Amino acid sequence: MEITTTILIWAFGIAFILGVVASKTNFCTMGAVSDWVNIGDTGRMRAWVFAIGLAILGVMGLTVSGLSDFSLVASNDTANPPYLTSNFAWPRNLIGGLMFGVGMTLGAGCGNKTLLRMGSGNIKSIVVFLTMGLMAYFMIFTNFSYDYFISWMEPAFIDLTLRDIEDQGIGSLIAYIVGSDPAMTTSIVAAFIGGIFVIWAFLSTDFRGEFDNVLAGFVLAAVVVAAWWVTTGTLGQSLLEEAEMMDERPYAIGAQSLTFVQPSGHFLRWIETGFSSTMLTFALVAGFGVVAGSFLYSILTKNFRVEWFANFKDFVFHIIGGVLMGIGGVLAMGCTIGQAVTGASTLAMGSFLTFFAIVLGSALTMKIQFYRMVYEEEASFIKALVASLADLKLLPNALRKLDKV
DSSP: OHHHHHHHHHHHHHHHHHHHHHHHHTOOHHHHHHIIIIIOOOHHHHHHHHHHHHHHHHHHHHHHHTSOOGGGGGOTTTBSSOTTOSEEOHHHHHHHHHHHHHHHHHTTSOHHHHHHHHHTTBHHHHHHHHHHHHHHHHHHHSSHHIIIIIHHHGGGOEEGGGGTOOSSBHHHHHHHHHTOOHHHHHHHHHHHHHHHHHHHHHTOHHHHTOHHHHHHHHHHHHHHHHHHHHHHSHHHHHHHHHHTTOSSOOTTOSBOOOOSSHHHHHHHHHHHTTSOGGGOOHHHHHHHHHHHHHHHHHHHTTOOOOBOOSSHHHHHHHHHHHHHHHHHHHHTTOOTTIIIIIIGGGTBHHHHHHHHHHHHHHHHHHHHHHHHHHHGGGOOHHHHHHHHHHHTTSSOGGGOSSOOO
16 A cells, blocks of 8 residues: 555646646647637647657657556556557547547636646636546446447457557557567657657747746656656556555556546546545546646635636536546547647557547637637538638638638
8 A cells, every 4th residue: 555655646746746837837738729720829739749749758768768667558457548559449539539629628628727727716617527527437437438439439449469560559550560679669759759749849939939838848748757657667567566466456556647537537436435545546636636736826826716607608518518528538548638648658549649639629619619609690500610621621612601710
């Protein structure tokens, strides 16, 4: 139990730092998409990509130095979730990511932003958190996920072991194609992709001209890498060995880093089990850490504000957002941070697909809302959707029925 406690203290401390810094810098992945779609400012989007690039380089450093064992991330028995599993469940990544992207837009923020707002007094976010948690609970702890999603998606999953590919990491795929050593190839690919992402971020004054963007991206990458070090290094490996001899294995232990949909489902399960210590998971305690960090920052800066719904429509949108985030986040095996930073840092193909789907779902939702606001009754959902897809260069411009705005 001493190892478990130490790991949970690390989880809280790491997430607490994120809560403070994300509050200070106003880091928000939905905001990043909104800035890009609505005003063409890529500063916060580049901060997000900067964090991904640094996290990739950080994980490469942990692997090369021998400080962590990332083979743990490929197995259901030793990872939570197994980002590098050889079973490439691309429909989960794509559909779950789209659902999450739509949900975070309707709910005014992703899982991490919801926790940040809870810490600063936003009661709307508590409602979103509980709604998201209820759906995450059903997805994780009942047959809901399999009955309604996995059962019909599973036939499309790709078992990479049938082609002798070790895992779904981009490095492993390239190694298979060119016939090189997977470990060496993964390091080279990580250095290349991570470096390209970091360089791309600094190419724009939208990013480098705003210190908060640089700080947010750096700290997000640092805490993700730190969490990986804790759970895949000596501490995490020792806990897995110790768990084999426990009468009651703690829930959801194993190789993992930060993710912010699981905590909501784990929170309800923790209550249901009478606050059992076995349900004090890494994800749940990290969630507490983010809320605590945000709360402290909002108190110190006198930004703590109680906020309620503007009207019934606002309430409904937030509820729908929570539902979609709870289902989509678990289905995609992660959120804007859980997949698009934590998962992407391992170079898992599913994580990059989820990242793309989340951005697409969020961008489309914003554009559809904008077209329907500008054109009012003239803009049916289908017309607004087609115009939005045309704006994003995903459909020919000739198909649009609404002039571009």
